[in-house]
Amino acid sequence: MPKVRPPGEAAPCRDGASLSRPGDVDGMVDRPGLKLGLAGWLTGATVVSRGPLMDLQPSSRQRELIARARHLARERFAARADRHDRDAAFPFEDYADLRAEGFLGLCVPERYGGLGADYETYCLVSEQLAQGNASTALTFNMHCLTMLMMGPIADNMAMPPGQRDRHEALRAAKYREVVEDGAFYGQPHSEPVEQGETDTTLAVGGRRFGTTARKVEGGYVVNGRKFFVSLGGAAPYYATPAIRLGDEPWIERTLYLQIPKDAPGVSFPGEWDPMGMRATVSRDMVLDNVFVADDAEVLPPGLFGAMYNAFPHLFLSFSATFLGLMQAAYDDTLAYLTGRMPGAPAPHTEIAAKGPAIAEMLFALEAARALYYRAISEAQVDAPPEAVQRARAAHVTVQRAVVSVTQEAIRVCGGRAFLKRYPFERYARDARAAALMRPWTQELAMQQAWEAALGSGRAER
């Protein structure tokens, strides 16, 4: 998906030897550390090399968005994170900052007034935001995915022309509310196991549709109960999956509906008192004969189910949050041990004893990040099987590494890091959420991975 570009956009030039501009060195000076390399080139040394090579560096546009996100996270979110965690309170101030920065439109296409970040770029931004407050990043994920699903992902799904025209009109209105009015979305995707029709049609597994939509004149009447609804009661809108009552094939009846927070029949009952990710405020959501108009369709009927099957990289976006969380734990560990963290003790004398654990944390982080970056760089509709396998591998690798790195951060810093005056214990509590989130919980992603490996024969070499 990120690899398809419309006419007029920069064409991918990988393998594009014909795009060569002899003597052009622009591509070089943008990189650090090439001093001697450049010197060698300027003195006439010859380097034999063939065309553009592999590259996991972000583009300059991505770097700009990354820097803006990092600034928000460090200068704004981080200082508030402890309070929102203790109170299990939604970070409205963080969202005000996101809006002021134009980031509510991060994944809104540019022609609708957004910043036009694609899936890969979004993930890189999310990784940064999470370093300030992982809960904020995890809720923001719901909003951005909604924007991407309506936009570039839907564009890459098969759709009859008439349906595409209607979708274009509907999303234009929804994007406008985001860009002009500061609207944002939750995604109440989860329903309790003990209720609902557990799907066996979605290849990704484990998505339940106990929430029904009855077609009526001019719209739908929706009934159901969601749980773990991040931004519960805090977002103006919820992009809500429901199954239309009817006899057609299951996938065709999947709906994705915009439900306003204040619509009659919508409530967010109960408490939210979890171990971590407390500022996500992921309460239950009850839909009791909620009427929404036909125009509430976030995706055309049937596309939600089809998209889950065709673009499982969607679920990988969660991991950006946990990658950022891991980085924050690692950075703060270094800051603590070298005396740079406010309130940290003077540099340790036991540093040689602690060193190997630092290397382990770094290696776990770098392995998880490289695999994650590779996986998001391959995200596209109908990705080849080996790319989907790598996505599963990336997701599980991040899920595990974030637990081990955040736990090690406390252990290696020592007793004081156990205290809530430092952020380490919050990192460790937040990290525990990673492997629990459907549809790619650790077990389900692993099961799909080995079934694919053994069923499909030789995996990609």
Next chain:
Amino acid sequence: MPKVRPPGEAAPCRDGASLSRPGDVDGMVDRPGLKLGLAGWLTGATVVSRGPLMDLQPSSRQRELIARARHLARERFAARADRHDRDAAFPFEDYADLRAEGFLGLCVPERYGGLGADYETYCLVSEQLAQGNASTALTFNMHCLTMLMMGPIADNMAMPPGQRDRHEALRAAKYREVVEDGAFYGQPHSEPVEQGETDTTLAVGGRRFGTTARKVEGGYVVNGRKFFVSLGGAAPYYATPAIRLGDEPWIERTLYLQIPKDAPGVSFPGEWDPMGMRATVSRDMVLDNVFVADDAEVLPPGLFGAMYNAFPHLFLSFSATFLGLMQAAYDDTLAYLTGRMPGAPAPHTEIAAKGPAIAEMLFALEAARALYYRAISEAQVDAPPEAVQRARAAHVTVQRAVVSVTQEAIRVCGGRAFLKRYPFERYARDARAAALMRPWTQELAMQQAWEAALGSGRAER
């Protein structure tokens, strides 16, 4: 280093929006799995995306070389590997194939008649060769590194013009022997701890120079004892580090000399009877008053030491062998369990019990590969500190993963995989060598990593 290109070569076009060719879709059709994406594009769907993005896909030229290497490995090397392992015999037949394929010149620049593979491309090829016989790949690494050190890496090192001209003339002659006469090189870099001057100047650590070179009229007289000399007695030449006797600074006295196998005073005494990597035939090498002419310089005096400090990615090339070994173990495990391996039992009924271990192997392999690919994509002279940290992370990650994956391959396949009639036990024995090889043994790479992390303050986010 791979990122610097001379005038006339394809310029890097990352961030090169000005290189856009509106409407050009060439860059797309080269990729698999874009059917719906292309369809969406062709039907007028709009995808918002900004310029070239991150990409770990090999170029078409790299894919071509990868395919040729894979063919050699599977169709030629694999069938001979068991015999060479049992006999601890050098795979001369594999080298005849490498020569016939033009691969002795793989890393010889094109203007000298070689295939012009750069460092990154070489690593991708090596990964494939190792899947046929890891010993062959590990010895071939010595030859290819010699070619790269003389060529593109030297080109990116600072060198006075006069020295560069002389180096150009010397390497032209050496490259010619490789391309025209089928010459290849060992690299006797290791010396026993109990002898020799353990270096404290090389940032990479642990390289010993007990071998001395006395300057005489027209050349050098070399004395010393090397061990673990892969291709011992099998290669026509050995690119041999020695320290020139003198009072100048240590680095300036590092020499890298071409020593012919049959030069008077050269011998390869003793036996070679290790656990694994037996076909590398890494015997001792004794140099007893060996005279070589000045023209034997593989690198200008002083450049060997300088290159070790400036291009530590050099050591990462070993890991390509072990990445390939891991892939072979994984692929053969799938082949065994699904009954596709000749002599394997019918498909197991216990597959659900074995599945999770398959997923673990896949995830370990994919994480190691992504990190390794990222690291080699960043290889350049004077790479930034975070790239060197990633190189260390990649190396250690591969060293460990190859042991766990090859051990798990035996365990999950079961008792029969313990027998030498299958390749699994050879894979596991070969794998044990990875973490032992200097200068980046597991401990040394880890120590450097945490010292850099704690010493240099915040690592790259």
